[in-house]
Amino acid sequence: MKIIMLGAPGAGKGTQAKQIADKYGIPHISTGDIFRANLKQGTELGKKAKEYMDQGLLVPDELTCDLVMDRIGQEDCKNGFVLDGFPRTIPQAEALDKALANINEKMDYAVDVDVPDENIVNRMSGRRACINCGATYHIVSIPTKVEGICDRCGEKVVLRDDDQPETVKKRLNVYHEQTQPLIDYYKKQDILRTVDGTQPMEQVFGAIVEILGA
Numbered sequence: 282m283k284i285i286m287l288g289a290p291g292a293g294k295g296t297q298a299k300q301i302a303d304k305y306g307i308p309h310i311s312t313g314d315i316f317r318a319n320l321k322q323g324t325e326l327g328k329k330a331k332e333y334m335d336q337g338l339l340v341p342d343e344l345t346c347d348l349v350m351d352r353i354g355q356e357d358c359k360n361g362f363v364l365d366g367f368p369r370t371i372p373q374a375e376a377l378d379k380a381l382a383n384i385n386e387k388m389d390y391a392v393d394v395d396v397p398d399e400n401i402v403n404r405m406s407g408r409r410a411c412i413n414c415g416a417t418y419h420i421v422s423i424p425t426k427v428e429g430i431c432d433r434c435g436e437k438v439v440l441r442d443d444d445q446p447e448t449v450k451k452r453l454n455v456y457h458e459q460t461q462p463l464i465d466y467y468k469k470q471d472i473l474r475t476v477d478g479t480q481p482m483e484q485v486f487g488a489i490v491e492i493l494g495a
């Protein structure tokens with residue numbers, strides 16, 4: 282099964298994508314995680330990506346597309362994958378469709394996790410991310426068992442640099458301008474499915490499983 286997670290920054294794409302990956306036994310591919318891992322390792326790609334990420338801007342398509350195409354061509358993606366944070370622009374979506382068409386494949390679903398802007402700033406200021414394993418929490422709705430410490434690996438959890446309110450507002454604008462048009466793009470392909478992302482995490486997941494099938 283090949284799935285795209287759509288939605289504003291902070292809508293819960295990552296939270297849901299991880300659960301989908303576990304349940305269906307397919308890799309979770311997050312371009313944000315890949316950029317942050319590169320940054321941590323000090324690669325050229327990581328340094329370039331950071332310049333854009335810190336400003337709340339999208340990393341250019343040239344730096345993003347090849348990376349994803351390489352990743353989905355790997356052996357563990359044979360039975361499908363869940364894309365989280367890609368595509369984020371129409372050219373990225375077209376590049377993905379083209380790459381899949383070349384091997385006679387196509388995406389199965391684009392799941393839009395719908396959350397209004399009003400809820401987003403609050404979500405993001407409460408988001409805490411593990412600097413080691415990438416797990417995400419929320420100080421109110423999905424807290425760690427021990428304050429400030431990742432349940433999964435015991436490392437520190439932090440507020441991401443780009444989750445500061447000013448940057449979040451910029452990212453929301455970028456989302457509306459560049460990413461939201463993908464909703465129509467996938468509607469036209471008849472693979473768009475929308476879930477209400479304001480529900481508690483378990484209910485959102487239940488709605489997604491209903492779409493994808495058990």
Ligand code: ADP
Binds near residue numbers: 338341365367369
């Ligand atoms: P969020 O989880 O809040 O949606 P991500 O971790 O997916 O954020 O992305 C963080 C940042 O990484 C984005 O604001 C953007 O700068 C960059 N990024 C991630 N994915 C892409 C992409 N597909 N195209 C361009 N930039 C991206």
Ligand code: ADP
Binds near residue numbers: 294297404
């Ligand atoms: P995205 O990947 O779309 O940027 P995340 O999955 O990182 O979003 O979620 C953003 C923040 O909201 C995190 O702090 C996460 O713990 C929290 N969150 C995710 N899903 C829900 C939900 N259904 N209800 C409340 N908070 C949620």
Ligand code: ZN
Binds near residue numbers: 436
């Ligand atoms: Zn961790």
